[in-house]
Amino acid sequence: MSDREHGCDVVISFDLDAEEVWIGEDPANAERPGTLSQGTYGPKVAVPLLLDLLRRLELPATFFVPGRVAERHPHRVEQILAAGHELGHHGWTHTSPLRLTPAQEEDELVRGLDMLTSLGGEVVGYRSPAWDFSPVTLDLLTRHGFRYSSNLMDDIRPYRHATHNIVELPVHWTLDDAPHFWFSLASWDRTIRTSAEVRALWEEEYAGCSCSRCTRRSSAAQVACGCSSRSCAGCATSPGHASRPHATSPRRSRSPLMRAVPPLRRRVSTHRRVSAGSAWCARAG
Numbered sequence: 001m002s003d004r005e006h007g008c009d010v011v012i013s014f015d016l017d018a019e020e021v022w023i024g025e026d027p028a029n030a031e032r033p034g035t036l037s038q039g040t041y042g043p044k045v046a047v048p049l050l051l052d053l054l055r056r057l058e059l060p061a062t063f064f065v066p067g068r069v070a071e072r073h074p075h076r077v078e079q080i081l082a083a084g085h086e087l088g089h090h091g092w093t094h095t096s097p098l099r100l101t102p103a104q105e106e107d108e109l110v111r112g113l114d115m116l117t118s119l120g121g122e123v124v125g126y127r128s129p130a131w132d133f134s135p136v137t138l139d140l141l142t143r144h145g146f147r148y149s150s151n152l153m154d155d156i157r158p159y160r161h162a163t164h165n166i167v168e169l170p171v172h173w174t175l176d177d178a179p180h181f182w183f184s185l186a187s188w189d190r191t192i193r194t195s196a197e198v199r200a201l202w203e204e205e206y207a208g209c210s211c212s213r214c215t216r217r218s219s220a221a222q223v224a225c226g227c228s229s230r231s232c233a234g235c236a237t238s239p240g241h242a243s244r245p246h247a248t249s250p251r252r253s254r255s256p257l258m259r260a261v262p263p264l265r266r267r268v269s270t271h272r273r274v275s276a277g278s279a280w281c282a283r284a285g
């Protein structure tokens with residue numbers, strides 16, 4: 001979607017991992033209903049809430065879904081499509097390509113693609129489980145007709161891969177809710193963050209892509225400047241860096257996206273790997 005107020009294009013996406021992320025971590029989890037229920041929460045509770053939220057805010061989104069999740073919860077996937085959202089590929093099982101042979105990786109890609117398209121999805125985007133690539137991932141995406149990937153972390157703006165006709169929509173763990181809320185019995189050292197903390201992180205990243213004072217694009221944390229408007233770190237520390245005057249304070253010009261952020265709280269987001277991550281933005285013009 002396009003945030004015209006801030007001159008940004010923004011993707012809101014969710015990874016509907018459901019039970020597969022737990023089985024992918026440890027196949028023995030398939031026999032642990034309590035552990036699996038953390039994943040079942042996604043299609044059972046979170047997706048209907050998210051679809052209702054997106055409908056009320058008139059926001060389009062992309063749901064990346066493993067094929068086996070679509071096989072287990074076809075009705076939910078059909079509801080996502082019926083609501084007009086995009087379906088993206090997220091593996092067959094939730095297994096990192098780094099743990100697969102090239103033949104296994106292609107088999108995962110084909111089986112997932114077949115499953116998602118059988119439910120009516122036109123699938124052209126790929127998000128790897130674990131956001132990781134093997135040396136052959138781009139070759140496979142090209143061979144099977146994908147047009148974009150959303151996996152790498154080397155930029156804050158979309159770009160086309162130099163070696164393949166695949167557009168990359170960059171991601172980062174900061175913009176994913178899983179690192180902030182993920183919890184399992186095997187990792188009690190992980191701290192569960194408050195929604196307010198995560199919202200502040202996301203707002204800083206979003207503002208970092210659209211400094212109100214200059215044309216500089218930065219993902220660095222924003223700092224408040226003396227006039228109560230926000231600017232990038234360069235503008236705040238070096239007034240001469242600014243190439244255009246202050247814009248309206250972001251507090252008075254909150255975009256539809258930022259107004260959408262507060263409801264994406266713990267009770268609404270699945271926090272079981274339905275991710276609000278991978279929101280990227282790029283200054284237009």
Ligand SMILES: [Zn+2]
Pocket residue numbers: 015017021090094129130273
């Ligand atoms: Zn995932």
